[in-house]
Amino acid sequence: MQILVLNSGSTSIKFSFFDAEEGSTPVSVFEGEVSGIGGSEAKFSFRDADGHDLAPPGAKARIGSLEEAVEFVGRAVMGPEVPKIEAIGYRVVHPGARLKGHQRITDEVLKELRAAAEFAPLHDPAVVKLIETMQAKFPAIAHYACFDTVFHETMPAEASTYPLPAEYAGKGVRRYGFHxxxxxxxxxxxxxxxxxxxxxxxxxxxxxxxxxxxxxxxxxxxxxxxxxxxxxxxxxxxxxxxxxxxxxxxxxxxxxxxxxxxxxxxxxxxxxxxxxxxxxxxxxxxxxxxxxxxxxxxxxxxxxxxxxxxxxxxxxxxxxxxxxxxxxxxxxxxxxxxxxxxxxxxxxxxxxxxxxxxxxxxxxxxxxxxxxxxxxxxxxxxxxxxxxxxxxxxxxx
Missing domain, CATH: 3.30.420.40 (ATPase, nucleotide binding domain)
Structure with missing residues:
Protein backbone atom coordinates (compact mmCIF):
# COMPACT_ATOMS: atom_id res chain seq x y z
CA MET A 1 0.00 0.00 0.00
CA GLN A 2 1.31 3.43 -0.98
CA ILE A 3 0.70 6.08 1.71
CA LEU A 4 1.40 9.82 1.58
CA VAL A 5 2.05 11.36 5.03
CA LEU A 6 1.70 15.11 5.53
CA ASN A 7 3.09 16.91 8.57
CA SER A 8 2.36 20.62 8.38
CA GLY A 9 3.44 23.64 10.36
CA SER A 10 2.52 27.30 10.17
CA THR A 11 5.04 28.00 7.36
CA SER A 12 5.98 24.53 6.12
CA ILE A 13 4.69 21.21 4.87
CA LYS A 14 6.79 18.08 5.30
CA PHE A 15 5.73 15.08 3.28
CA SER A 16 6.79 11.45 3.13
CA PHE A 17 5.79 8.58 0.87
CA PHE A 18 5.66 5.12 2.45
CA ASP A 19 5.40 1.64 1.04
CA ALA A 20 3.33 -0.24 3.63
CA GLU A 21 3.01 -3.92 2.82
CA GLU A 22 0.74 -5.97 5.07
CA GLY A 23 2.64 -7.59 7.92
CA SER A 24 5.75 -5.45 7.49
CA THR A 25 7.03 -2.11 8.77
CA PRO A 26 6.25 0.84 6.46
CA VAL A 27 9.32 1.93 4.50
CA SER A 28 9.92 5.53 3.46
CA VAL A 29 10.66 5.77 -0.26
CA PHE A 30 10.39 9.53 -0.85
CA GLU A 31 10.37 12.59 1.37
CA GLY A 32 10.34 16.33 0.92
CA GLU A 33 9.41 19.71 2.33
CA VAL A 34 8.07 23.10 1.33
CA SER A 35 9.38 25.70 3.78
CA GLY A 36 9.13 29.46 4.07
CA ILE A 37 5.48 29.59 2.98
CA GLY A 38 4.43 33.23 2.81
CA GLY A 39 8.03 34.49 2.90
CA SER A 40 10.02 36.28 0.24
CA GLU A 41 11.59 33.03 -0.94
CA ALA A 42 10.19 29.59 -0.21
CA LYS A 43 12.28 26.45 -0.54
CA PHE A 44 11.27 23.09 -1.91
CA SER A 45 13.14 19.81 -1.38
CA PHE A 46 12.33 16.31 -2.62
CA ARG A 47 14.50 13.20 -2.19
CA ASP A 48 14.24 9.46 -2.65
CA ALA A 49 15.23 6.88 -0.04
CA ASP A 50 18.85 6.94 -1.22
CA GLY A 51 19.05 10.71 -0.78
CA HIS A 52 18.96 11.54 -4.50
CA ASP A 53 17.64 15.05 -5.09
CA LEU A 54 14.48 14.91 -7.21
CA ALA A 55 13.58 18.59 -6.97
CA PRO A 56 13.80 20.49 -10.25
CA PRO A 57 16.75 22.89 -10.59
CA GLY A 58 16.13 26.19 -8.84
CA ALA A 59 13.04 24.88 -7.03
CA LYS A 60 12.42 28.15 -5.26
CA ALA A 61 9.48 30.45 -5.53
CA ARG A 62 7.34 32.88 -3.61
CA ILE A 63 4.65 30.64 -2.15
CA GLY A 64 2.22 33.00 -0.53
CA SER A 65 -0.39 30.50 0.60
CA LEU A 66 -0.96 26.96 1.78
CA GLU A 67 -2.84 26.23 -1.45
CA GLU A 68 0.22 27.17 -3.53
CA ALA A 69 2.41 25.00 -1.31
CA VAL A 70 0.02 22.07 -1.76
CA GLU A 71 0.37 22.52 -5.54
CA PHE A 72 4.12 21.99 -5.19
CA VAL A 73 3.56 18.89 -3.08
CA GLY A 74 0.87 17.60 -5.44
CA ARG A 75 3.10 17.88 -8.49
CA ALA A 76 5.90 16.09 -6.65
CA VAL A 77 3.82 13.15 -5.43
CA MET A 78 2.14 12.71 -8.81
CA GLY A 79 5.44 12.60 -10.69
CA PRO A 80 6.30 9.64 -12.93
CA GLU A 81 8.88 8.28 -10.47
CA VAL A 82 6.38 8.11 -7.57
CA PRO A 83 3.86 5.25 -7.16
CA LYS A 84 0.14 6.02 -7.18
CA ILE A 85 -1.16 7.28 -3.83
CA GLU A 86 -3.63 4.93 -2.14
CA ALA A 87 -4.19 6.77 1.15
CA ILE A 88 -3.17 10.05 2.81
CA GLY A 89 -2.39 10.49 6.52
CA TYR A 90 -2.05 13.76 8.42
CA ARG A 91 -0.44 14.59 11.74
CA VAL A 92 -3.10 16.47 13.71
CA VAL A 93 -2.12 18.01 17.03
CA HIS A 94 -5.48 18.23 18.82
CA PRO A 95 -8.61 16.07 18.32
CA GLY A 96 -10.89 18.31 20.33
CA ALA A 97 -13.33 17.21 23.00
CA ARG A 98 -15.10 14.31 21.28
CA LEU A 99 -12.76 12.37 19.00
CA LYS A 100 -10.99 9.31 20.42
CA GLY A 101 -8.32 7.38 18.56
CA HIS A 102 -7.01 7.96 15.05
CA GLN A 103 -9.78 8.54 12.51
CA ARG A 104 -10.69 8.26 8.86
CA ILE A 105 -11.63 11.83 7.95
CA THR A 106 -15.33 12.39 7.33
CA ASP A 107 -17.40 15.59 7.27
CA GLU A 108 -18.20 15.00 10.95
CA VAL A 109 -14.52 14.57 11.84
CA LEU A 110 -13.67 17.82 10.02
CA LYS A 111 -16.42 19.57 11.96
CA GLU A 112 -14.86 18.40 15.23
CA LEU A 113 -11.39 19.51 14.08
CA ARG A 114 -12.68 22.98 13.30
CA ALA A 115 -14.16 23.14 16.81
CA ALA A 116 -10.82 22.00 18.26
CA ALA A 117 -9.18 25.22 17.07
CA GLU A 118 -9.98 26.84 20.43
CA PHE A 119 -7.63 24.32 22.05
CA ALA A 120 -4.86 24.50 19.42
CA PRO A 121 -5.21 27.77 17.49
CA LEU A 122 -1.65 27.60 16.14
CA HIS A 123 -1.95 24.07 14.82
CA ASP A 124 -5.42 22.78 13.98
CA PRO A 125 -6.69 25.57 11.65
CA ALA A 126 -3.68 25.09 9.36
CA VAL A 127 -4.06 21.32 9.17
CA VAL A 128 -7.82 21.61 8.54
CA LYS A 129 -7.05 23.90 5.63
CA LEU A 130 -4.46 21.42 4.36
CA ILE A 131 -6.92 18.52 4.63
CA GLU A 132 -9.62 20.43 2.76
CA THR A 133 -7.20 21.38 -0.01
CA MET A 134 -5.88 17.83 -0.39
CA GLN A 135 -9.38 16.33 -0.34
CA ALA A 136 -10.31 18.60 -3.23
CA LYS A 137 -7.17 17.54 -5.08
CA PHE A 138 -7.51 13.81 -4.29
CA PRO A 139 -11.28 13.23 -3.85
CA ALA A 140 -11.19 9.49 -4.55
CA ILE A 141 -8.54 8.68 -1.92
CA ALA A 142 -9.22 7.94 1.75
CA HIS A 143 -7.82 10.58 4.14
CA TYR A 144 -6.88 9.85 7.79
CA ALA A 145 -6.15 11.99 10.85
CA CYS A 146 -3.52 10.72 13.30
CA PHE A 147 -3.53 12.62 16.57
CA ASP A 148 -0.61 13.59 18.78
CA THR A 149 -2.80 12.89 21.82
CA VAL A 150 -3.78 9.25 21.31
CA PHE A 151 -0.69 7.74 22.97
CA HIS A 152 -1.67 9.59 26.16
CA GLU A 153 -5.23 8.23 26.28
CA THR A 154 -3.88 5.59 28.69
CA MET A 155 -3.27 8.22 31.39
CA PRO A 156 -5.36 7.58 34.50
CA ALA A 157 -8.10 10.02 35.46
CA GLU A 158 -5.98 11.46 38.28
CA ALA A 159 -3.40 12.50 35.65
CA SER A 160 -5.80 13.90 33.05
CA THR A 161 -8.32 15.70 35.28
CA TYR A 162 -8.02 19.38 36.17
CA PRO A 163 -9.25 20.48 39.62
CA LEU A 164 -11.95 22.72 38.13
CA PRO A 165 -15.76 22.67 38.30
CA ALA A 166 -17.18 19.60 36.53
CA GLU A 167 -18.91 21.67 33.85
CA TYR A 168 -15.55 22.35 32.23
CA ALA A 169 -14.64 18.68 32.00
CA GLY A 170 -17.92 18.30 30.09
CA LYS A 171 -16.63 20.83 27.59
CA GLY A 172 -13.46 18.82 26.98
CA VAL A 173 -11.22 20.66 29.43
CA ARG A 174 -8.69 18.04 30.54
CA ARG A 175 -5.03 17.19 30.12
CA TYR A 176 -4.55 15.63 26.68
CA GLY A 177 -0.77 15.53 26.28
CA PHE A 178 1.07 15.89 22.98
CA HIS A 179 4.12 14.54 21.09
Whole structure:
Protein backbone atom coordinates (compact mmCIF):
# COMPACT_ATOMS: atom_id res chain seq x y z
CA MET A 1 0.00 0.00 0.00
CA GLN A 2 1.31 3.43 -0.98
CA ILE A 3 0.70 6.08 1.71
CA LEU A 4 1.40 9.82 1.58
CA VAL A 5 2.05 11.36 5.03
CA LEU A 6 1.70 15.11 5.53
CA ASN A 7 3.09 16.91 8.57
CA SER A 8 2.36 20.62 8.38
CA GLY A 9 3.44 23.64 10.36
CA SER A 10 2.52 27.30 10.17
CA THR A 11 5.04 28.00 7.36
CA SER A 12 5.98 24.53 6.12
CA ILE A 13 4.69 21.21 4.87
CA LYS A 14 6.79 18.08 5.30
CA PHE A 15 5.73 15.08 3.28
CA SER A 16 6.79 11.45 3.13
CA PHE A 17 5.79 8.58 0.87
CA PHE A 18 5.66 5.12 2.45
CA ASP A 19 5.40 1.64 1.04
CA ALA A 20 3.33 -0.24 3.63
CA GLU A 21 3.01 -3.92 2.82
CA GLU A 22 0.74 -5.97 5.07
CA GLY A 23 2.64 -7.59 7.92
CA SER A 24 5.75 -5.45 7.49
CA THR A 25 7.03 -2.11 8.77
CA PRO A 26 6.25 0.84 6.46
CA VAL A 27 9.32 1.93 4.50
CA SER A 28 9.92 5.53 3.46
CA VAL A 29 10.66 5.77 -0.26
CA PHE A 30 10.39 9.53 -0.85
CA GLU A 31 10.37 12.59 1.37
CA GLY A 32 10.34 16.33 0.92
CA GLU A 33 9.41 19.71 2.33
CA VAL A 34 8.07 23.10 1.33
CA SER A 35 9.38 25.70 3.78
CA GLY A 36 9.13 29.46 4.07
CA ILE A 37 5.48 29.59 2.98
CA GLY A 38 4.43 33.23 2.81
CA GLY A 39 8.03 34.49 2.90
CA SER A 40 10.02 36.28 0.24
CA GLU A 41 11.59 33.03 -0.94
CA ALA A 42 10.19 29.59 -0.21
CA LYS A 43 12.28 26.45 -0.54
CA PHE A 44 11.27 23.09 -1.91
CA SER A 45 13.14 19.81 -1.38
CA PHE A 46 12.33 16.31 -2.62
CA ARG A 47 14.50 13.20 -2.19
CA ASP A 48 14.24 9.46 -2.65
CA ALA A 49 15.23 6.88 -0.04
CA ASP A 50 18.85 6.94 -1.22
CA GLY A 51 19.05 10.71 -0.78
CA HIS A 52 18.96 11.54 -4.50
CA ASP A 53 17.64 15.05 -5.09
CA LEU A 54 14.48 14.91 -7.21
CA ALA A 55 13.58 18.59 -6.97
CA PRO A 56 13.80 20.49 -10.25
CA PRO A 57 16.75 22.89 -10.59
CA GLY A 58 16.13 26.19 -8.84
CA ALA A 59 13.04 24.88 -7.03
CA LYS A 60 12.42 28.15 -5.26
CA ALA A 61 9.48 30.45 -5.53
CA ARG A 62 7.34 32.88 -3.61
CA ILE A 63 4.65 30.64 -2.15
CA GLY A 64 2.22 33.00 -0.53
CA SER A 65 -0.39 30.50 0.60
CA LEU A 66 -0.96 26.96 1.78
CA GLU A 67 -2.84 26.23 -1.45
CA GLU A 68 0.22 27.17 -3.53
CA ALA A 69 2.41 25.00 -1.31
CA VAL A 70 0.02 22.07 -1.76
CA GLU A 71 0.37 22.52 -5.54
CA PHE A 72 4.12 21.99 -5.19
CA VAL A 73 3.56 18.89 -3.08
CA GLY A 74 0.87 17.60 -5.44
CA ARG A 75 3.10 17.88 -8.49
CA ALA A 76 5.90 16.09 -6.65
CA VAL A 77 3.82 13.15 -5.43
CA MET A 78 2.14 12.71 -8.81
CA GLY A 79 5.44 12.60 -10.69
CA PRO A 80 6.30 9.64 -12.93
CA GLU A 81 8.88 8.28 -10.47
CA VAL A 82 6.38 8.11 -7.57
CA PRO A 83 3.86 5.25 -7.16
CA LYS A 84 0.14 6.02 -7.18
CA ILE A 85 -1.16 7.28 -3.83
CA GLU A 86 -3.63 4.93 -2.14
CA ALA A 87 -4.19 6.77 1.15
CA ILE A 88 -3.17 10.05 2.81
CA GLY A 89 -2.39 10.49 6.52
CA TYR A 90 -2.05 13.76 8.42
CA ARG A 91 -0.44 14.59 11.74
CA VAL A 92 -3.10 16.47 13.71
CA VAL A 93 -2.12 18.01 17.03
CA HIS A 94 -5.48 18.23 18.82
CA PRO A 95 -8.61 16.07 18.32
CA GLY A 96 -10.89 18.31 20.33
CA ALA A 97 -13.33 17.21 23.00
CA ARG A 98 -15.10 14.31 21.28
CA LEU A 99 -12.76 12.37 19.00
CA LYS A 100 -10.99 9.31 20.42
CA GLY A 101 -8.32 7.38 18.56
CA HIS A 102 -7.01 7.96 15.05
CA GLN A 103 -9.78 8.54 12.51
CA ARG A 104 -10.69 8.26 8.86
CA ILE A 105 -11.63 11.83 7.95
CA THR A 106 -15.33 12.39 7.33
CA ASP A 107 -17.40 15.59 7.27
CA GLU A 108 -18.20 15.00 10.95
CA VAL A 109 -14.52 14.57 11.84
CA LEU A 110 -13.67 17.82 10.02
CA LYS A 111 -16.42 19.57 11.96
CA GLU A 112 -14.86 18.40 15.23
CA LEU A 113 -11.39 19.51 14.08
CA ARG A 114 -12.68 22.98 13.30
CA ALA A 115 -14.16 23.14 16.81
CA ALA A 116 -10.82 22.00 18.26
CA ALA A 117 -9.18 25.22 17.07
CA GLU A 118 -9.98 26.84 20.43
CA PHE A 119 -7.63 24.32 22.05
CA ALA A 120 -4.86 24.50 19.42
CA PRO A 121 -5.21 27.77 17.49
CA LEU A 122 -1.65 27.60 16.14
CA HIS A 123 -1.95 24.07 14.82
CA ASP A 124 -5.42 22.78 13.98
CA PRO A 125 -6.69 25.57 11.65
CA ALA A 126 -3.68 25.09 9.36
CA VAL A 127 -4.06 21.32 9.17
CA VAL A 128 -7.82 21.61 8.54
CA LYS A 129 -7.05 23.90 5.63
CA LEU A 130 -4.46 21.42 4.36
CA ILE A 131 -6.92 18.52 4.63
CA GLU A 132 -9.62 20.43 2.76
CA THR A 133 -7.20 21.38 -0.01
CA MET A 134 -5.88 17.83 -0.39
CA GLN A 135 -9.38 16.33 -0.34
CA ALA A 136 -10.31 18.60 -3.23
CA LYS A 137 -7.17 17.54 -5.08
CA PHE A 138 -7.51 13.81 -4.29
CA PRO A 139 -11.28 13.23 -3.85
CA ALA A 140 -11.19 9.49 -4.55
CA ILE A 141 -8.54 8.68 -1.92
CA ALA A 142 -9.22 7.94 1.75
CA HIS A 143 -7.82 10.58 4.14
CA TYR A 144 -6.88 9.85 7.79
CA ALA A 145 -6.15 11.99 10.85
CA CYS A 146 -3.52 10.72 13.30
CA PHE A 147 -3.53 12.62 16.57
CA ASP A 148 -0.61 13.59 18.78
CA THR A 149 -2.80 12.89 21.82
CA VAL A 150 -3.78 9.25 21.31
CA PHE A 151 -0.69 7.74 22.97
CA HIS A 152 -1.67 9.59 26.16
CA GLU A 153 -5.23 8.23 26.28
CA THR A 154 -3.88 5.59 28.69
CA MET A 155 -3.27 8.22 31.39
CA PRO A 156 -5.36 7.58 34.50
CA ALA A 157 -8.10 10.02 35.46
CA GLU A 158 -5.98 11.46 38.28
CA ALA A 159 -3.40 12.50 35.65
CA SER A 160 -5.80 13.90 33.05
CA THR A 161 -8.32 15.70 35.28
CA TYR A 162 -8.02 19.38 36.17
CA PRO A 163 -9.25 20.48 39.62
CA LEU A 164 -11.95 22.72 38.13
CA PRO A 165 -15.76 22.67 38.30
CA ALA A 166 -17.18 19.60 36.53
CA GLU A 167 -18.91 21.67 33.85
CA TYR A 168 -15.55 22.35 32.23
CA ALA A 169 -14.64 18.68 32.00
CA GLY A 170 -17.92 18.30 30.09
CA LYS A 171 -16.63 20.83 27.59
CA GLY A 172 -13.46 18.82 26.98
CA VAL A 173 -11.22 20.66 29.43
CA ARG A 174 -8.69 18.04 30.54
CA ARG A 175 -5.03 17.19 30.12
CA TYR A 176 -4.55 15.63 26.68
CA GLY A 177 -0.77 15.53 26.28
CA PHE A 178 1.07 15.89 22.98
CA HIS A 179 4.12 14.54 21.09
CA UNK A 180 2.32 11.20 21.32
CA UNK A 181 3.36 10.03 17.87
CA UNK A 182 6.98 10.75 18.79
CA UNK A 183 6.65 8.86 22.09
CA UNK A 184 4.96 5.92 20.41
CA UNK A 185 7.68 5.74 17.76
CA UNK A 186 10.33 5.65 20.51
CA UNK A 187 8.57 2.78 22.29
CA UNK A 188 8.42 0.89 18.98
CA UNK A 189 12.11 1.50 18.24
CA UNK A 190 13.21 0.38 21.70
CA UNK A 191 11.25 -2.84 21.27
CA UNK A 192 12.68 -3.39 17.79
CA UNK A 193 16.19 -2.93 19.19
CA UNK A 194 15.72 -6.05 21.31
CA UNK A 195 16.85 -6.68 24.85
CA UNK A 196 14.81 -5.96 27.95
CA UNK A 197 12.25 -3.23 27.39
CA UNK A 198 12.42 -0.67 30.23
CA UNK A 199 9.47 -0.97 32.59
CA UNK A 200 9.86 2.61 33.90
CA UNK A 201 10.78 4.99 31.08
CA UNK A 202 10.91 8.78 30.74
CA UNK A 203 10.89 10.35 27.27
CA UNK A 204 12.16 13.92 26.94
CA UNK A 205 11.07 15.28 23.55
CA UNK A 206 13.01 18.54 23.32
CA UNK A 207 12.74 20.70 20.23
CA UNK A 208 10.81 23.84 19.37
CA UNK A 209 8.03 22.33 21.44
CA UNK A 210 9.10 20.33 24.48
CA UNK A 211 7.49 17.71 26.67
CA UNK A 212 8.47 15.04 29.18
CA UNK A 213 6.43 11.83 29.41
CA UNK A 214 6.32 9.04 31.99
CA UNK A 215 5.88 5.62 30.33
CA UNK A 216 5.12 2.59 32.49
CA UNK A 217 5.28 -0.80 30.75
CA UNK A 218 5.01 0.91 27.37
CA UNK A 219 2.02 3.11 28.22
CA UNK A 220 1.81 6.80 29.00
CA UNK A 221 0.76 7.48 32.59
CA UNK A 222 1.60 11.19 32.76
CA UNK A 223 3.06 13.94 30.58
CA UNK A 224 4.03 17.57 31.02
CA UNK A 225 1.76 19.18 28.40
CA UNK A 226 -1.91 19.54 29.25
CA UNK A 227 -4.98 20.99 27.57
CA UNK A 228 -2.80 22.70 24.96
CA UNK A 229 0.79 22.43 23.68
CA UNK A 230 1.63 25.65 25.56
CA UNK A 231 1.95 24.10 29.01
CA UNK A 232 4.53 21.94 30.75
CA UNK A 233 8.26 22.61 30.62
CA UNK A 234 9.94 25.68 29.08
CA UNK A 235 10.06 25.70 25.26
CA UNK A 236 11.57 27.79 22.45
CA UNK A 237 8.79 30.39 22.32
CA UNK A 238 6.27 29.00 24.84
CA UNK A 239 6.58 29.40 28.61
CA UNK A 240 5.28 26.08 29.89
CA UNK A 241 3.24 26.06 33.09
CA UNK A 242 2.43 29.43 34.69
CA UNK A 243 0.77 30.54 37.91
CA UNK A 244 -2.96 31.07 37.17
CA UNK A 245 -2.68 34.38 39.00
CA UNK A 246 0.01 35.44 36.55
CA UNK A 247 -2.44 34.83 33.71
CA UNK A 248 -4.91 37.19 35.38
CA UNK A 249 -2.13 39.76 35.77
CA UNK A 250 -1.22 39.49 32.08
CA UNK A 251 -4.82 39.87 30.98
CA UNK A 252 -5.30 42.94 33.16
CA UNK A 253 -2.14 44.53 31.77
CA UNK A 254 -3.33 43.87 28.22
CA UNK A 255 -6.80 45.34 28.90
CA UNK A 256 -8.34 41.88 28.67
CA UNK A 257 -7.03 41.32 25.14
CA UNK A 258 -6.96 37.50 25.04
CA UNK A 259 -5.51 37.41 21.52
CA UNK A 260 -2.57 39.62 22.50
CA UNK A 261 -1.76 37.48 25.54
CA UNK A 262 -2.14 34.28 23.51
CA UNK A 263 0.23 35.64 20.86
CA UNK A 264 2.80 36.54 23.53
CA UNK A 265 2.60 33.13 25.18
CA UNK A 266 3.03 31.27 21.90
CA UNK A 267 5.54 33.44 20.05
CA UNK A 268 7.65 35.55 22.41
CA UNK A 269 7.85 33.62 25.67
CA UNK A 270 9.98 30.65 26.74
CA UNK A 271 13.61 30.85 25.65
CA UNK A 272 12.75 33.66 23.22
CA UNK A 273 11.89 35.94 26.16
CA UNK A 274 15.55 36.07 27.19
CA UNK A 275 16.99 37.66 24.02
CA UNK A 276 16.45 41.10 22.45
CA UNK A 277 15.91 39.46 19.05
CA UNK A 278 13.35 37.04 20.49
CA UNK A 279 15.17 33.94 19.25
CA UNK A 280 14.35 30.70 21.01
CA UNK A 281 17.13 28.80 19.24
CA UNK A 282 19.22 26.90 21.80
CA UNK A 283 22.36 27.08 19.64
CA UNK A 284 22.16 30.86 19.48
CA UNK A 285 21.53 31.08 23.21
CA UNK A 286 24.54 28.91 24.06
CA UNK A 287 26.75 30.91 21.71
CA UNK A 288 25.59 34.13 23.36
CA UNK A 289 26.13 32.65 26.82
CA UNK A 290 29.67 31.69 25.83
CA UNK A 291 30.25 35.34 24.90
CA UNK A 292 29.17 36.37 28.38
CA UNK A 293 25.52 37.30 27.80
CA UNK A 294 23.98 36.77 31.24
CA UNK A 295 20.35 36.57 30.08
CA UNK A 296 21.25 33.89 27.54
CA UNK A 297 23.03 31.86 30.20
CA UNK A 298 20.02 32.25 32.48
CA UNK A 299 17.71 31.05 29.69
CA UNK A 300 19.70 27.84 29.34
CA UNK A 301 19.58 27.23 33.10
CA UNK A 302 15.83 27.90 33.28
CA UNK A 303 15.25 25.42 30.45
CA UNK A 304 17.45 22.59 31.71
CA UNK A 305 16.16 23.00 35.27
CA UNK A 306 12.56 22.63 34.11
CA UNK A 307 13.39 19.36 32.33
CA UNK A 308 15.35 18.02 35.32
CA UNK A 309 12.40 18.74 37.62
CA UNK A 310 9.99 16.92 35.28
CA UNK A 311 12.19 13.83 35.04
CA UNK A 312 12.69 13.79 38.82
CA UNK A 313 8.96 14.03 39.48
CA UNK A 314 8.27 11.03 37.27
CA UNK A 315 11.00 9.04 38.97
CA UNK A 316 9.05 9.55 42.20
CA UNK A 317 5.73 8.82 40.50
CA UNK A 318 6.89 5.47 39.07
CA UNK A 319 8.86 4.40 42.11
CA UNK A 320 12.15 4.45 40.24
CA UNK A 321 13.49 4.69 36.72
CA UNK A 322 14.95 2.21 34.25
CA UNK A 323 15.60 4.41 31.21
CA UNK A 324 15.66 7.98 29.93
CA UNK A 325 15.33 8.78 26.23
CA UNK A 326 16.11 12.11 24.55
CA UNK A 327 14.42 13.03 21.25
CA UNK A 328 13.68 16.15 19.21
CA UNK A 329 16.12 18.70 17.83
CA UNK A 330 17.64 19.66 21.19
CA UNK A 331 17.31 16.18 22.64
CA UNK A 332 19.10 14.55 19.70
CA UNK A 333 21.78 17.11 18.94
CA UNK A 334 22.60 19.19 22.06
CA UNK A 335 25.02 17.21 24.19
CA UNK A 336 25.43 20.08 26.65
CA UNK A 337 21.70 20.20 27.40
CA UNK A 338 21.59 16.45 27.97
CA UNK A 339 24.56 16.73 30.33
CA UNK A 340 23.13 19.63 32.30
CA UNK A 341 19.66 18.07 32.56
CA UNK A 342 21.07 14.85 34.01
CA UNK A 343 23.74 16.42 36.25
CA UNK A 344 21.22 16.95 39.01
CA UNK A 345 20.04 13.34 38.86
CA UNK A 346 23.34 11.50 39.29
CA UNK A 347 22.65 10.79 42.96
CA UNK A 348 19.54 8.90 41.83
CA UNK A 349 21.57 6.45 39.75
CA UNK A 350 21.54 8.20 36.39
CA UNK A 351 25.10 8.08 35.06
CA UNK A 352 25.98 9.61 31.69
CA UNK A 353 29.05 8.62 29.67
CA UNK A 354 30.58 11.97 28.74
CA UNK A 355 32.45 10.74 25.67
CA UNK A 356 29.45 8.85 24.28
CA UNK A 357 27.28 11.88 24.91
CA UNK A 358 29.63 14.10 22.86
CA UNK A 359 29.74 11.78 19.83
CA UNK A 360 28.10 13.11 16.67
CA UNK A 361 26.03 10.14 15.57
CA UNK A 362 22.59 9.56 14.13
CA UNK A 363 20.02 6.90 14.91
CA UNK A 364 19.27 5.13 18.17
CA UNK A 365 22.30 5.12 20.45
CA UNK A 366 23.21 4.59 24.09
CA UNK A 367 24.95 7.40 25.99
CA UNK A 368 24.84 5.94 29.51
CA UNK A 369 27.95 4.96 31.43
CA UNK A 370 28.88 1.30 31.78
CA UNK A 371 27.15 -0.09 34.83
CA UNK A 372 24.64 2.76 35.06
CA UNK A 373 21.45 1.34 36.62
CA UNK A 374 19.46 3.70 34.40
CA UNK A 375 19.90 3.38 30.63
CA UNK A 376 20.22 6.70 28.78
CA UNK A 377 19.58 6.80 25.04
CA UNK A 378 19.12 9.17 22.15
CA UNK A 379 16.33 8.04 19.83
CA UNK A 380 15.15 10.00 16.76
CA UNK A 381 11.41 10.55 16.60
CA UNK A 382 9.76 8.75 13.69
CA UNK A 383 6.32 10.37 13.67
CA UNK A 384 5.75 9.88 9.96
CA UNK A 385 6.42 6.15 10.17
CA UNK A 386 3.88 5.87 12.98
CA UNK A 387 1.31 7.75 10.91
CA UNK A 388 1.92 5.40 7.98
CA UNK A 389 1.55 2.42 10.32
CA UNK A 390 -1.78 3.64 11.67
CA UNK A 391 -3.10 4.60 8.23
CA UNK A 392 -2.23 1.16 6.87
CA UNK A 393 -4.02 -0.51 9.78
CA UNK A 394 -7.14 1.65 9.41
CA UNK A 395 -7.21 1.11 5.65
CA UNK A 396 -7.41 -2.65 6.11
CA UNK A 397 -10.32 -2.61 8.57
Missing amino acids: GLSCESIVVQLREAGGDFPKRLVIAHLGGGCSVTAVLEGKSIDTSMGLTPTGGIVMATRPGDLDPGLMMYLLRHHDGDVDAVEKMLNHSSGLAAFTPAGSGDMRALRAAADRGAERAGLAVKVFTRSVTKAIGSYLALMGGLDAVVFAGGIGEHDAASRQEILDGLQTLGIQLDTSRNQEKKSGLRSISAEGSPVAISVVPAEEDRMIATHVAAMSRV
